[in-house]
Amino acid sequence: MNIVCIGGGPAGLYFGLLMKKQDPRHEVVVVERNRAYDTFGWGVVFSDQTLGNLVAADEPTARTILQAFNHWDDIDVFFKGHKVTSRGHGFCGIGRKRLLNILQARCEALGVKLVFETAVSDVRALAADFRADLVIGCDGINSGIRARYQEVFRPEVDTRRCRFVWLGTRQRFDAFTFAFEETEHGWFQAHIYQFDGETSTFIVETPEEVWQRAGLDRMSQEEGIAFCEKLFAARLDGHPLLSNATHLRGSAIWIKFPRIVCGNWVHRIDVGGKEVPLVLMGDAAHTAHYSIGSGTKLALEDAIELARCCAVYRAEGMDKVLAVYQDVRSVEVLKIQSAARNSMEWFENVDRYTQFEAPQFAYSMLTRSQRIPHENLRLRDAGYVDGYENWVAERAFAQAGVDVPSASRPIPPMLTPFRARGVVLKNRIVVSPMAQYSATDGLPGDFHLVHLGARAMGGAGLVCAEMTCVSPDARITRGCPGLWNDAQRDAWSRIVAFVHAETDAKIAMQLGHAGAKGSTCVPWAGGEDQPLAAGNWPLVSASAQQYLAGTSQTARAATRDDMARIQADFVAATRRAAEAGFDWLELHCAHGYLLSSFISPLTNRRHDEYGGDLAGRCRYPLEVFAAIRAAWPADRPISVRISAHDWADGGITPDDAVAIGRLFKAVGADMMDCSSGQVVPDAKPVYGRMYQTPFADRIRNEAGIATIAVGAIFEADHANGIIAAGRADLCAIARPHLANPAWTLTETAKLGYPSLAWPKQYLSAKAQLERNLQREKDAASANAGLTPQEIAAKLIDS
Numbered sequence: 001m002n003i004v005c006i007g008g009g010p011a012g013l014y015f016g017l018l019m020k021k022q023d024p025r026h027e028v029v030v031v032e033r034n035r036a037y038d039t040f041g042w043g044v045v046f047s048d049q050t051l052g053n054l055v056a057a058d059e060p061t062a063r064t065i066l067q068a069f070n071h072w073d074d075i076d077v078f079f080k081g082h083k084v085t086s087r088g089h090g091f092c093g094i095g096r097k098r099l100l101n102i103l104q105a106r107c108e109a110l111g112v113k114l115v116f117e118t119a120v121s122d123v124r125a126l127a128a129d130f131r132a133d134l135v136i137g138c139d140g141i142n143s144g145i146r147a148r149y150q151e152v153f154r155p156e157v158d159t160r161r162c163r164f165v166w167l168g169t170r171q172r173f174d175a176f177t178f179a180f181e182e183t184e185h186g187w188f189q190a191h192i193y194q195f196d197g198e199t200s201t202f203i204v205e206t207p208e209e210v211w212q213r214a215g216l217d218r219m220s221q222e223e224g225i226a227f228c229e230k231l232f233a234a235r236l237d238g239h240p241l242l243s244n245a246t247h248l249r250g251s252a253i254w255i256k257f258p259r260i261v262c263g264n265w266v267h268r269i270d271v272g273g274k275e276v277p278l279v280l281m282g283d284a285a286h287t288a289h290y291s292i293g294s295g296t297k298l299a300l301e302d303a304i305e306l307a308r309c310c311a312v313y314r315a316e317g318m319d320k321v322l323a324v325y326q327d328v329r330s331v332e333v334l335k336i337q338s339a340a341r342n343s344m345e346w347f348e349n350v351d352r353y354t355q356f357e358a359p360q361f362a363y364s365m366l367t368r369s370q371r372i373p374h375e376n377l378r379l380r381d382a383g384y385v386d387g388y389e390n391w392v393a394e395r396a397f398a399q400a401g402v403d404v405p406s407a408s409r410p411i412p413p414m415l416t417p418f419r420a421r422g423v424v425l426k427n428r429i430v431v432s433p434m435a436q437y438s439a440t441d442g443l444p445g446d447f448h449l450v451h452l453g454a455r456a457m458g459g460a461g462l463v464c465a466e467m468t469c470v471s472p473d474a475r476i477t478r479g480c481p482g483l484w485n486d487a488q489r490d491a492w493s494r495i496v497a498f499v500h501a502e503t504d505a506k507i508a509m510q511l512g513h514a515g516a517k518g519s520t521c522v523p524w525a526g527g528e529d530q531p532l533a534a535g536n537w538p539l540v541s542a543s544a545q546q547y548l549a550g551t552s553q554t555a556r557a558a559t560r561d562d563m564a565r566i567q568a569d570f571v572a573a574t575r576r577a578a579e580a581g582f583d584w585l586e587l588h589c590a591h592g593y594l595l596s597s598f599i600s601p602l603t604n605r606r607h608d609e610y611g612g613d614l615a616g617r618c619r620y621p622l623e624v625f626a627a628i629r630a631a632w633p634a635d636r637p638i639s640v641r642i643s644a645h646d647w648a649d650g651g652i653t654p655d656d657a658v659a660i661g662r663l664f665k666a667v668g669a670d671m672m673d674c675s676s677g678q679v680v681p682d683a684k685p686v687y688g689r690m691y692q693t694p695f696a697d698r699i700r701n702e703a704g705i706a707t708i709a710v711g712a713i714f715e716a717d718h719a720n721g722i723i724a725a726g727r728a729d730l731c732a733i734a735r736p737h738l739a740n741p742a743w744t745l746t747e748t749a750k751l752g753y754p755s756l757a758w759p760k761q762y763l764s765a766k767a768q769l770e771r772n773l774q775r776e777k778d779a780a781s782a783n784a785g786l787t788p789q790e791i792a793a794k795l796i797d798s
């Protein structure tokens with residue numbers, strides 16, 4: 001094959017050498033606009049795992065790189081005069097120049113032709129000159145090739161909010177260092193890593209508006225650098241900051257990161273009547289934010305994968321080779337990009353977390369990408385995590401007004417107590433409200449007693465009853481429970497009494513009104529959201545609407561009389577909930593039900609003062625809240641569940657959700673329970689582990705109100721990380737509690753934490769479970785590193 005790589009960065013050079021190594025008969029040429037051994041830039045970072053991939057792909061290159069690497073394990077975070085260190089992170093740094101030189105030398109040794117000082121402007125002419133069978137577009141982040149064929153490659157470029165500058169210094173750092181400094185204009189941060197014996201990369205970053213307020217947009221390159229030297233003087237110890245971007249003038253060294261994703265990576269160009277594949281690779285195809293240090297890794301791994309595809313699938317034709325390359329790499333890249341997105345957003349919003357004390361700020365930063373879970377941090381540095389858990393526990397017990405118990409080991413963050421008004425929850429786990437559709441005439445029965453009772457015995461700090469309706473016509477289905485009469489109150493009070501007598505869990509009531517989503521079948525008899533076959537009751541909503549077009553009943557717009565009646569129903573139900581003895585109340589303003597329909601612009605098109613802007617749309621839910629707050633005992637909390645994201649064009653966004661949190665905080669809400677979606681049927685949620693937690697994080701740390709995170713939180717590790725990082729105050733767990741009422745007890749046993757109280761009747765199960773889990777752990781560690789065959793042989797032997 002004749003292969004032409006346009007761009008002599010890591011992607012082009014590495015692909016070139018791998019192909020030449022694969023088959024010396026390949027003619028490979030790399031065309032680069034810069035001079036040989038001439039590049040700008042400081043150091044790049046790899047993780048230990050990337051090094052493993054390089055060793056497998058080409059050992060001689062990997063060995064030379066390894067000799068040139070600066071390796072370190074620690075991360076230091078400097079914040080508000082404190083230094084927090086976490087160990088065991090395993091990173092390597094190497095000068096970009098050094099890396100390119102190694103790759104260039106290896107290319108030359110293998111016989112790859114390197115053509116320098118040639119800026120390619122006509123890809124087809126170049127391909128024709130070299131009679132190319134394959135052209136690689138690896139011309140970097142500002143790829144001319146990607147731009148030239150943008151209709152085919154379909155790039156999406158998202159220019160981000162921070163300005164950053166890539167500087168260097170001779171100051172040495174023995175850890176990957178993050179330094180945060182406050183100015184009168186806002187916060188700046190530096191990402192610093194030493195990459196050879198005497199040089200460190202020093203990236204300074206700040207949001208665009210802070211950059212402008214500080215006047216950096218009007219400063220010369222030298223003035224801008226002097227500003228950074230002064231700001232980070234404590235880290236530099238008299239060493240100057242250096243720039244090697246001599247070709248850039250003034251503030252042009254400060255750039256904004258473009259997040260790039262391409263819809264397609266492969267094109268076929270016509271070269272003298274022959275169809276030649278043109279393939280994107282490296283930064284030309286995608287970018288991942290520098291804060292997770294993966295741009296070079298991705299470029300090298302693209303090269304490894306395309307070379308592998310050529311070796312494995314070449315016989316099946318280039319179409320197959322390229323299809324597999326794009327499939328495999330686009331998935332891998334998406335994974336890294338989504339972790340990089342979390343990391344990038346964390347750094348873009350540092351001011352959201354600067355009210356934290358240093359230990360929590362550092363933990364939040366370390367876990368920002370959600371790729372390093374709590375237990376993984378412990379594997380890296382048990383001392384750090386133990387110390388931090390003790391710190392979290394001390395603060396939590398102080399907040400709850402409870403003495404810290406003496407325990408043999410630190411208390412997992414999810415098991416620390418939490419106080420809201422006069423109620424102290426024994427831990428941070430909530431059984432999320434889940435409709436069971438098993439009531440008759442709104443009366444909860446034995447099913448509810450057993451269902452909620454079992455979950456209250458299962459270890460959670462708070463068990464929330466399902467959406468309970470304030471009037472018969474407020475029900476979703478005929479199976480929904482209610483609180484519109486005293487018989488219902490008494491039936492609930494039997495359940496509450498059981499929970500209080502037999503467990504130390506607290507119990508919450510969730511009050512709601514179905515609005516336009518009412519009068520439907522139970523899911524297993526007629527289908528979810530389907531109207532009843534007969535006996536439908538009339539529906540009201542913020543504005544006239546049909547939830548499922550062509551299917552649902554049409555709800556009419558609520559009149560002021562309807563609204564007054566419904567508010568009175570909420571108040572009456574609140575009084576009954578208090579009489580039944582519930583510890584906690586939750587107002588359901590989510591999922592497209594009545595109160596939610598007022599909040600979302602997709603369902604509220606009113607022209608009176610209850611519509612219009614967000615304040616107008618929230619007016620009715622806030623009035624209902626104020627009315628129930630007045631009827632609910634002052635020492636018991638009320639949380640408010642909202643859909644923090646409608647996941648639909650023109651709907652509620654997380655920015656709105658922060659504003660909604662502020663509005664509810666102002667009228668005395670204790671917590672925001674941060675769900676999302678279900679407001680319109682054509683919403684497109686982006687699911688994933690803990691996918692709604694970022695909303696709880698934003699509302700908590702921007703609006704300053706406590707939050708409940710919910711949604712795909714299904715392991716203790718998730719909950720511990722969320723609580724420890726201050727992303728939410730409580731974690732609500734729904735579906736896992738349907739499968740396992742004792743989720744908290746069993747997840748705690750899996751952690752190996754022995755000091756959680758079990759119901760006295762179940763203690764023998766605790767001992768057995770802990771023993772069996774320990775055996776599994778011992779077996780897993782004994783088998784670590786063995787192949788499945790070796791494990792099987794061991795089992796047969798034993």
Ligand SMILES: Cc1cc2nc3c(=O)[nH]c(=O)nc-3n(C[C@H](O)[C@H](O)[C@H](O)COP(=O)(O)OP(=O)(O)OC[C@H]3O[C@@H](n4cnc5c(N)ncnc54)[C@H](O)[C@@H]3O)c2cc1C
Nearest residue numbers: 007009010011033044045120139140282283293295296299
């Ligand atoms: C501030 C900052 C910090 C970073 N930190 C890290 C890090 O810590 N770790 C990490 O892994 N990555 C890091 N990166 C990213 C990393 O530098 C890139 O992701 C990586 O170099 C991508 O390799 P590439 O080969 O795709 O592109 P590049 O390295 O950009 O190479 C493209 C090459 O193409 C050449 N070229 C462009 N146009 C033409 C043309 N028309 N004709 C001929 N030649 C052309 C360019 O001169 C260049 O040499 C960082 C990037 C930035 C901006």
Ligand SMILES: Cc1cc2nc3c(=O)[nH]c(=O)nc-3n(C[C@H](O)[C@H](O)[C@H](O)COP(=O)(O)O)c2cc1C
Nearest residue numbers: 432433434435466467675710711712713733734735
């Ligand atoms: C069967 C079922 C019924 C639900 N009913 C309610 C409800 O009554 N009120 C409510 O606010 N959310 C309800 N939800 C949503 C859950 O409380 C929770 O937000 C959602 O399931 C995501 O959490 P998970 O990933 O832990 O399941 C229900 C969810 C399920 C699975």
